[in-house]
Amino acid sequence: MPRIESVTAELLHDQPLVNVITRVRDSDGLEGVGEAWWGIFDRDRPSRTASPVIAVVNDLLAPRLVGRDPDAIERLWFELWDWGYRYADQGIFPMGLSGVDLALWDLKGKRLGAGVAALLGGPVSDGIPAYASFPRYANRERLVAETARALEAGFTAVKLHEVDPDMVAVLRDEFGDALKIMVDVNGHFDPLEAIAVGTRLGELGVTWFEEPVRPMRDHAAIARVGAAIECDLAAGENEYALADFDSLLATGALAYLQPEITKIGGLTAARRVSALAELYNVALCPHNFRLGPALYASVQWAFTSPASRWLEIPWVPPGVAFSFPAPLPPMRDGLVLPLEGPGLGCG
Numbered sequence: 482m483p484r485i486e487s488v489t490a491e492l493l494h495d496q497p498l499v500n501v502i503t504r505v506r507d508s509d510g511l512e513g514v515g516e517a518w519w520g521i522f523d524r525d526r527p528s529r530t531a532s533p534v535i536a537v538v539n540d541l542l543a544p545r546l547v548g549r550d551p552d553a554i555e556r557l558w559f560e561l562w563d564w565g566y567r568y569a570d571q572g573i574f575p576m577g578l579s580g581v582d583l584a585l586w587d588l589k590g591k592r593l594g595a596g597v598a599a600l601l602g603g604p605v606s607d608g609i610p611a612y613a614s615f616p617r618y619a620n621r622e623r624l625v626a627e628t629a630r631a632l633e634a635g636f637t638a639v640k641l642h643e644v645d646p647d648m649v650a651v652l653r654d655e656f657g658d659a660l661k662i663m664v665d666v667n668g669h670f671d672p673l674e675a676i677a678v679g680t681r682l683g684e685l686g687v688t689w690f691e692e693p694v695r696p697m698r699d700h701a702a703i704a705r706v707g708a709a710i711e712c713d714l715a716a717g718e719n720e721y722a723l724a725d726f727d728s729l730l731a732t733g734a735l736a737y738l739q740p741e742i743t744k745i746g747g748l749t750a751a752r753r754v755s756a757l758a759e760l761y762n763v764a765l766c767p768h769n770f771r772l773g774p775a776l777y778a779s780v781q782w783a784f785t786s787p788a789s790r791w792l793e794i795p796w797v798p799p800g801v802a803f804s805f806p807a808p809l810p811p812m813r814d815g816l817v818l819p820l821e822g823p824g825l826g827c828g
């Protein structure tokens with residue numbers, strides 16, 4: 482039986498968009514590659530904000546994994562979750578655990594010569610709609626240009642991180658009603674502002690209004706906003722434990738749930754969250770703003786749940802790159818297709 486020989490996390494930051502990449506190497510010389518959340522970006526010193534998550538992997542988790550059976554993913558996950566609980570079930574501990582878990586799944590798939598979705602029963606559909614997720618531009622010309630570029634690449638939907646609803650009106654005027662538009666304000670508004678903006682977004686026909694209120698995890702405020710506007714709401718990228726998702730979904734305010742696989746504890750945790758999405762009958766839309774293992778894990782996961790509705794594909798301007806080099810997943814007619822290749826499928 483192979484044994485885990487090493488577990489490491491490192492920050493890749495040779496390009497503007499950083500990645501926290503995890504690696505699990507076994508006694509047969511195979512290596513699984515995963516990803517943890519990269520931290521809140523610090524332009525001047527990117528390593529500063531990622532280092533606590535990297536320390537979770539290298540200092541807390543790695544010593545408990547070396548010598549263990551890499552195939553016992555579920556067992557290892559629960560042991561680590563239970564052991565690390567004193568660091569809390571939210572924040573940097575599950576972020577680090579996510580990176581380890583994804584690397585273990587990649588390793589297992591590579592050992593068995595199978596994609597992760599195949600190991601979990603096989604894809605439940607032939608394709609999942611994808612949207613191009615933009616950074617915030619606050620610039621009409623750039624927004625129009627990037628939308629045109631995304632449509633040329635085959636997307637049928639775009640997500641803006643603009644807080645001014647007039648920017649949505651610009652795209653409606655330019656591209657018409659067929660374009661699907663999501664709006665993510667990352668908790669920019671207080672509840673009264675969010676109701677006003679959400680009312681306008683509903684009139685503009687946006688698909689969803691994401692993380693409308695500050696703080697982002699104020700479930701009661703999200704419920705108040707949801708009850709006051711016609712526009713559907715999306716949230717969940719800042720939730721962690723299964724109980725957090727249950728609390729959010731119990732408000733009844735969400736149409737779209739957006740767990741982030743590099744925060745919640747990886748694929749092992751994600752499968753339980755997707756079961757919860759199925760139970761509450763909301764659309765599962767994995768949050769992701771990275772290319773590489775995080776995106777590929779999100780795609781593998783999405784293909785295991787019939788609740789999956791939209792995949793988030795980061796869409797950055799020409800010349801801006803991610804530090805982990807990976808191509809976009811295969812797409813056709815605006816749909817992401819099941820991944821080829823063993824493990825997570827990104828090499």
Ligand SMILES: [Mg+2]
Nearest residue numbers: 665691692718
């Ligand atoms: Mg978001």
